Amino acid sequence: MTKSALQIARAAYQPKLPKALATGAVKVVEGAPTQSVADQEAIKALFPNTYGMPLITFEAGEAAQLPAMNVGVILSGGQAPGGHNVISGLFDGIKKLNLANKLYGFILGPGGLVDHNYKELTADIIDEYRNTGGFDIIGSGRTKLEKVEQFEKGYEIIKQLGIKALVIIGGDDSNTNACVLAEYYAAKNYGVQVIGCPKTIDGDLKNDMIETSFGFDTACKTYAEVIGNIQRDCNSARKYWHFIKLMGRSASHIALECALQVQPNVCIVSEEVEAKDMSLDDVVTYIAKVVADRAAQGNNFGTVLIPEGLIEFIPAMKRLIAELNDFLAANAEEFAGVEKSQQREYIIGKLTPENSAIYASLPEGVARQLTLDRDPHGNVQVSLIETEKLLSEMVATKLAAWKKEGKYNGKFAAQHHFFGYEGRCAAPSNFDADYCYSLGYTASMLIANGKTGYMSSVRNTTAPAAEWIAGGVPITMMMNMERRHGEMKPVIQKALVKLDGAPFKAFAAQRDHWALNTDYVYPGPIQYFGPTEVCDQPTKTLQLEQAK
């Protein structure tokens, strides 16, 4: 590996740990038994061995040499900054317990467990990856661990390698599956523990016990860096509106956090759009209004942040897409026979009036996408829709109409951006480097203490790292029952943006001011070596949520 100067310098960083973990051994403090956030009876029935376990916090204990044990680790799903530090924390934790302990990494995600594709992670490998971004130490993958054959196939290699515990680093679904696996191995008395770690840049895996998922901090700061740069350009050239789409799946946490960091003119929050039952036209009108109000002050420029999942949160769009899916499935042959240039009119004539009107209002490119670009199941591929272009085109159309009516007199030219891959593998910020290392180290302590079905938990994260509280949360505690592919399933509740939460309220209180005024903030690139107020601040979201 050819290394950059920063990589070399950054390798020497020693992540900070909570006090309780600093001695390398811990005393377990058990809380009261827990229950799931909802559907207690159903969850309890599905997880007889891992339901109701107590919350755990660690206090500093006396270092003790435990019998040797081997541990396996899996990276599951999309990349998030800090994954390598979870692994190095886990490695250092188990080595502190007993130098003979071994760590095995399964290759390219959960599939590596099923396919028996693994490698031992030795000290020299681990040292190459400390404080680096990416999941490339063992790769990641999206295979879902949910079938008994997979569990049994995994158990074969677990037995063969003498693995006492598996650590699964993943998002809400992966942690749900980690718990199902923990329950299965417990029920079978295989003596294999399973521990989860909360990973996702999307920030949607959090709750009373998990303050934040790792990677959110670094990814948001990286996006905020480039958005800030664009805003400075926007404010210098004063001639473009920049429409910026941001990753984050369904939840708008990333867009909201970036908005709090950069103070854009507009940020759409999907959860609010849904709660207010806004139509696509409502969203477009809102943006166009800001454009027109700024134009009235001579400012024909601005920035708009758009969460990736927006389209599916617009109730009317959801209904349109549902009807389109049903209609095209039922009339595939007839539709295929329609002349390309007639397809739009054909569809408009077939839909219910409400959906027909919305469909007719869409720019041609998007309308085509909705009927042509379909996934193997015949469904519209919503994630392929370039929402940033869709919105700017519709805003342009609306402004043109307002211009004719004399309600708008400005210039409107747009630039488009989509940020996602730029931030998922950034080198972790000090926060994520410390948080991830602590999560991994905590996982090793949960293992040493015989726990299974727990998620590694590090709390009090807006305090200095020494004061962080390490422990474990029973995964069942975060579950409820939800309909998935027509079946009721136990799943960890996904955390969407709460409209009564402090981050959204802080945003909502300021957005009208940001809309009209140009009060951009330019956060600049993540710093690793400077003053603590520059290098060590958690996200605005976390600061606002944890503020007493």
Added chain:
Amino acid sequence: MTKSALQIARAAYQPKLPKALATGAVKVVEGAPTQSVADQEAIKALFPNTYGMPLITFEAGEAAQLPAMNVGVILSGGQAPGGHNVISGLFDGIKKLNLANKLYGFILGPGGLVDHNYKELTADIIDEYRNTGGFDIIGSGRTKLEKVEQFEKGYEIIKQLGIKALVIIGGDDSNTNACVLAEYYAAKNYGVQVIGCPKTIDGDLKNDMIETSFGFDTACKTYAEVIGNIQRDCNSARKYWHFIKLMGRSASHIALECALQVQPNVCIVSEEVEAKDMSLDDVVTYIAKVVADRAAQGNNFGTVLIPEGLIEFIPAMKRLIAELNDFLAANAEEFAGVEKSQQREYIIGKLTPENSAIYASLPEGVARQLTLDRDPHGNVQVSLIETEKLLSEMVATKLAAWKKEGKYNGKFAAQHHFFGYEGRCAAPSNFDADYCYSLGYTASMLIANGKTGYMSSVRNTTAPAAEWIAGGVPITMMMNMERRHGEMKPVIQKALVKLDGAPFKAFAAQRDHWALNTDYVYPGPIQYFGPTEVCDQPTKTLQLEQAK
């Protein structure tokens, strides 16, 4: 202005200056008379007052109080990191000469001079912008100063404000115009000096005397940061080819510098494509070959860097576009009558065989763009072509053909990116902060010494800043005659990538290795506070060019 923590911390940075400038007054050392790089007689005839002046270098002199003078400054053209530091260096320089000196900034570019739109830049304004990115202190614009009426209009406000000298911060064209203005004011004996400063992220304003244009360093490092992050993601997920287009206008300096920093699997260099008379199919075949070779090793992922100006450097594409422009201009009416769905076939039937074949090979979206999206003069808008998507679509088509022939057996899925606005207003790296401040300070010394028609010059830039050599270069020295809009004009020679230059040769020597192996480098974000090997390195381009 709401400020980020980094902005606040960075404001305290004191840019480093060449030794000769440190005392605040300089001794002028004049070299031999100069001549233009080509067309000496023609240039001399056009610039009788500013031709043949000597090169100037500064040595440390004794501080002296000069009579008070006022200076004007203009930001011209696209943003580049460090512009605010040129202005603060200029401000500090003239204030050191005499505290009564005043600096006026013309608003939104050269248009501000013509329209008498300006503001005095006082110490408290300057202090708000030290070491920040962007041009927002006074804004920038693209008005070209080339007409006598503009010069005279400018002179009115110059007289009114008692301005002794104008500093024009811009790219090759803006500096050419600065020199025309200098010549005009000299010929008229107006007693107004004009000094240029070399700005452009594109890196195409450089020559024997100007080692680099400011902003190139920071912009490339910002792009290299996000490309590095994408590469780390690419190498973790192992399932996508990322096609990444990079700003840079005609020249490929940015793409080449980024390639040297991140070691991608493919980087296309427009100047090489042109020199080798490569067709679009040649470029596509080259990329597809790398994809196939990597697939043969089980690596169905990779990165491709594409310079913004590529299309216009493919001789065959240039010919196609020229014929399309001519044909559609001559047959606009007939073409307008052709059914949309028949337009492609219509065009194919009308072009010469060579161009017809190329046109037929283009993906539908691009073909449509070439005939429909035309500028007000009826010409194809090449800059709107999404080259990154064009190439990936054509690579996919070629791979599908190879698959049928049994020559390729892999998976190909692509992601697309375009980086430009992300880097033009980044906060300047230490290099750009120092370089720009020195350029501005040098400009003040050129003014104090009565010079006009000079470009501020700071050389020896791979040495520590104290050893940098400050001085001035007659702008006429960089000029030659070129055809512009049908007329021969004196212009500063644009510096394209030299295929026999050290940066390209270093790239060419390694690219086959980078293509097949995954030897990505992850530069990470620009650091301002860390160890010098992380924070203070100039670009690879500069290091290679200046290596003895």
